[in-house]
Amino acid sequence: MKLQNDLMLRAAKGEDIERYPVWLMRQAGRILPEYRAVRESVSGFKELVETPELAAEVTIQPVDILGVDAAIIFSDILVVPEAMNVPYQMLEKRGPWFEHTIRSAEQAKRVETNFDVEDRLGYVMEAIRLTVKELNGRVPVIGFAGAPWTIFCYMVEGHGSKTFSEARKILWTDPKLAHQLLQDITDVTIAYLKAQVKAGASMIQVFDSWAGILGTEQYATFALPYLSQIASAISDVPVTLFSKGAITSIPAIAKLDCNTVGLDWNMDIPTVRAQVGNNRTLQGNLDPCTLYGSHQTVETETIKMLNSFGKNKRHIVNLGHGVYPDVDPEKVKTFIKTVKSYEIN
Ligand code: CP3
Numbered sequence: 001m002k003l004q005n006d007l008m009l010r011a012a013k014g015e016d017i018e019r020y021p022v023w024l025m026r027q028a029g030r031i032l033p034e035y036r037a038v039r040e041s042v043s044g045f046k047e048l049v050e051t052p053e054l055a056a057e058v059t060i061q062p063v064d065i066l067g068v069d070a071a072i073i074f075s076d077i078l079v080v081p082e083a084m085n086v087p088y089q090m091l092e093k094r095g096p097w098f099e100h101t102i103r104s105a106e107q108a109k110r111v112e113t114n115f116d117v118e119d120r121l122g123y124v125m126e127a128i129r130l131t132v133k134e135l136n137g138r139v140p141v142i143g144f145a146g147a148p149w150t151i152f153c154y155m156v157e158g159h160g161s162k163t164f165s166e167a168r169k170i171l172w173t174d175p176k177l178a179h180q181l182l183q184d185i186t187d188v189t190i191a192y193l194k195a196q197v198k199a200g201a202s203m204i205q206v207f208d209s210w211a212g213i214l215g216t217e218q219y220a221t222f223a224l225p226y227l228s229q230i231a232s233a234i235s236d237v238p239v240t241l242f243s244k245g246a247i248t249s250i251p252a253i254a255k256l257d258c259n260t261v262g263l264d265w266n267m268d269i270p271t272v273r274a275q276v277g278n279n280r281t282l283q284g285n286l287d288p289c290t291l292y293g294s295h296q297t298v299e300t301e302t303i304k305m306l307n308s309f310g311k312n313k314r315h316i317v318n319l320g321h322g323v324y325p326d327v328d329p330e331k332v333k334t335f336i337k338t339v340k341s342y343e344i345n
Pocket of ligand 1: 039075
């Protein structure tokens with residue numbers, strides 16, 4: 001389908017753009033009262049994720065209400081461990097919880113990789129197909145998955161954590177098991193992302209939310225080789241790698257076969273640009289808390305970020321992480337309006 005607004009794709013590929021494209025991580029979610037209404041009409045988060053008509057509806061909401069330049073499919077990174085026979089629950093106010101964790105070779109026996117992703121994750125592909133149809137070419141649809149390291153964190157730890165010390169422990173006590181599990185996750189993730197592209201996703205983002213808890217050397221050993229396999233396997237659409245907190249690994253990430261490197265708000269755009277050169281797009285990176293400031297503050301800080309891009313136009317505007325659920329959607333609109341009215345050179 002021909003896209004009416006393909007700014008995101010052009011920015012990702014380094015083609016000419018008339019203005020910077022903008023979207024927000026977690027734009028389909030609790031900031032919107034319209035999302036909360038749909039969410040309250042179902043039994044829980046998973047029902048929403050697993051019902052393609054509803055997932056498509058909340059995916060499109062931010063396009064209609066906020067005017068973002070892309071839709072990100074409403075789902076979660078945790079559908080992958082679930083498909084691998086390590087199911088999750090999303091506990092109200094507490095986040096993800098896994099009944100089974102994988103901390104030994106014995107426990108790893110339950111992990112499945114040999115299945116058809118359409119069989120177990122078909123609801124995601126159906127949500128993408130419906131979204132593409134309903135959007136009718138207005139903006140591209142972003143497909144996504146968690147990076148193997150971040151998925152490993154949840155499969156081993158079994159819930160959220162500040163340190164993921166159980167997950168990091170295995171890297172030291174049983175690196176062989178760690179590599180096997182990371183490879184299994186990678187294999188399933190590649191099949192899953194290819195299926196998303198086939199279903200109509202025009203871009204792919206890989207979220208390595210827990211990249212920042214590994215040292216540089218461990219990130220090179222336990223994360224980069226798997227990210228590299230994923231980036232190389234997805235060849236038909238632009239790929240964004242977002243490794244939150246991985247400041248010292250950014251140059252290595254930028255060398256992988258990706259189009260765009262996501263940056264969190266601790267990363268300095270001119271410094272990163274100098275490190276990675278001109279043939280990668282950078283995405284980010286306003287501090288999500290800026291949106292708690294006044295409209296004037298949001299505008300000033302957004303312009304400051306846009307000015308920091310300098311001469312190179314290869315940028316996709318976003319926050320440095322997901323938008324926080326209690327942010328006023330009007331502040332998000334100010335952020336988006338500021339980006340859209342900013343004239344590049
Ligand atoms: O708008 C979008 O970005 C698309 C949807 C999306 C969700 N999760 C929906 C969601 C995306 C891209 C994700 C990715 C995701 N999920 C990540 C990577 C990005 C990041 O934030 O670092 C991670 C680590 C997860 C795992 C996860 N899902 C956690 C830890 C939680 C609980 C914390 C929280 O935010 O509530 C979730 C739940 C979740 N995923 C919600 C949404 C809208 C909130 C649950 C609800 O609405 O009831």
